[in-house]
Amino acid sequence: MKTPWKTENWFVSPWNYLEEVTRDFDPPKQVKIHDITLRDGEQQAGIIFTKDDKIRIAEKLAEIGVHRIEAGMPAVSPPDEAAIKEIVKRNLGPEIFCFTRCMVDDVKRAVDCGVKGVIIEIPASAHLVDQAYKWPLEKAIDLSIKATAYAKEKGLYTVFFTIDGTRTDMNWLLNLVDRVATEGHMDAFTLVDTFGVLSPQGATYFTRKVKEKLKKPLEIHFHSDFGLGTANTIMAVLSGAEVIHSTVGGIGERCGNAPMEETVLALLTLYGIDVGIDYSKLNELSELVMELAGIEVPPNRPFVGSKAYTIESGIVTSWFKNAFEKDPTIVFPVHPKFVGHEMPEIVMGKKSGVDNITLWSQKLGIELSEEEKMTVLNQVKLRSHDLKRTLTEDEFRKIAKQVKAGK
Numbered sequence: 001m002k003t004p005w006k007t008e009n010w011f012v013s014p015w016n017y018l019e020e021v022t023r024d025f026d027p028p029k030q031v032k033i034h035d036i037t038l039r040d041g042e043q044q045a046g047i048i049f050t051k052d053d054k055i056r057i058a059e060k061l062a063e064i065g066v067h068r069i070e071a072g073m074p075a076v077s078p079p080d081e082a083a084i085k086e087i088v089k090r091n092l093g094p095e096i097f098c099f100t101r102c103m104v105d106d107v108k109r110a111v112d113c114g115v116k117g118v119i120i121e122i123p124a125s126a127h128l129v130d131q132a133y134k135w136p137l138e139k140a141i142d143l144s145i146k147a148t149a150y151a152k153e154k155g156l157y158t159v160f161f162t163i164d165g166t167r168t169d170m171n172w173l174l175n176l177v178d179r180v181a182t183e184g185h186m187d188a189f190t191l192v193d194t195f196g197v198l199s200p201q202g203a204t205y206f207t208r209k210v211k212e213k214l215k216k217p218l219e220i221h222f223h224s225d226f227g228l229g230t231a232n233t234i235m236a237v238l239s240g241a242e243v244i245h246s247t248v249g250g251i252g253e254r255c256g257n258a259p260m261e262e263t264v265l266a267l268l269t270l271y272g273i274d275v276g277i278d279y280s281k282l283n284e285l286s287e288l289v290m291e292l293a294g295i296e297v298p299p300n301r302p303f304v305g306s307k308a309y310t311i312e313s314g315i316v317t318s319w320f321k322n323a324f325e326k327d328p329t330i331v332f333p334v335h336p337k338f339v340g341h342e343m344p345e346i347v348m349g350k351k352s353g354v355d356n357i358t359l360w361s362q363k364l365g366i367e368l369s370e371e372e373k374m375t376v377l378n379q380v381k382l383r384s385h386d387l388k389r390t391l392t393e394d395e396f397r398k399i400a401k402q403v404k405a406g407k
Contacts, residue, residue, distance in 0.1 A: 085112075246264075303334065
């Protein structure tokens with residue numbers, strides 16, 4: 001691709017691809033998506049997915065082409081365990097994983113579910129082990145060694161997951177990981193920022209330090225308590241991490257996880273890294289998950305918000321009127337069709353301009369002179385201001401009718 005910053009589907013800054021910008025990047029040859037919507041996503045307070053909900057979401061995740069689905073945590077409840085078993089049974093395409101504590105009994109449940117792999121968690125900071133779990137440190141290590149060794153014995157792809165790994169001493173963390181890898185087992189290690197406290201530069205440091213010490217595939221599980229889940233995940237990928245743990249819409253514990261939509265589209269358009277999913281189904285997936293979760297997507301959410309492609313301001317409406325048909329990406333950095341979003345909508349309100357009036361009058365079959373357009377525009381601005389919202393078509397028609405009548 002000669003101009004990766006400019007295609008028929010997106011238009012971003014060419015500076016992203018300058019050698020002086022990219023020379024320190026070291027991404028893997030392939031980046032995979034490990035979707036955690038059904039487990040960590042459901043941990044957002046108030047979200048409950050039934051067994052049928054989980055199956056529907058898993059089917060849509062498979063349709064979009066994610067590589068792995070973390071179907072849940074068997075120990076949570078019998079319905080969760082039943083949902084995992086049913087998802088495995090359906091052979092949807094993606095590899096099915098589940099999440100367990102560092103306990104052999106939990107891993108036994110995973111084996112019974114028939115999953116391909118398991119994410120085994122351990123508290124990794126001294127303060128969390130001592131104050132939250134009330135365990136001696138050696139107990140956490142011993143449990144992890146036994147659980148991972150058992151997972152290997154049962155043929156599970158084993159991913160070691162260190163809770164609160166970013167607020168502990170790096171040497172202690174690396175020694176812990178080395179002990180589990182040596183005395184127990186791990187096929188891959190997850191870089192975990194449980195409380196979303198990394199900076200993007202810290203994410204680079206974290207990834208590179210672990211990569212130097214551990215010759216295993218690295219996975220990324222970053223939360224968004226400071227709104228940096230996407231940025232930190234990208235920095236980890238650019239430093240060599242291979243598997244992204246993300247949720248649809250960024251749902252998850254507290255402030256959520258790295259949102260899949262923003263993460264994969266940023267990687268594709270800003271960095272030229274294609275994770276290989278069907279981007280045109282992102283809005284279908286988002287709508288399904290949010291409906292089942294009982295959550296309303298913020299209207300300005302990138303790519304999937306209801307108003308992500310809505311225009312009210314006059315100047316941008318003029319850009320749209322003059323440029324959209326020739327090249328939509330001049331007005332929107334990513335084409336709405338590329339992400340499965342509805343086509344752009346021009347609305348009428350306080351910030352509108354004369355081109356809003358022109359487009360609406362054409363759409364509604366109302367003939368207005370240039371002078372009448374300006375009068376209508378002034379009335380629209382006042383009415384929208386007083387109502388504190390945009391106007392409906394009927395309200396616009398009424399204003400136009402009154403202006404043409406000379407009222």
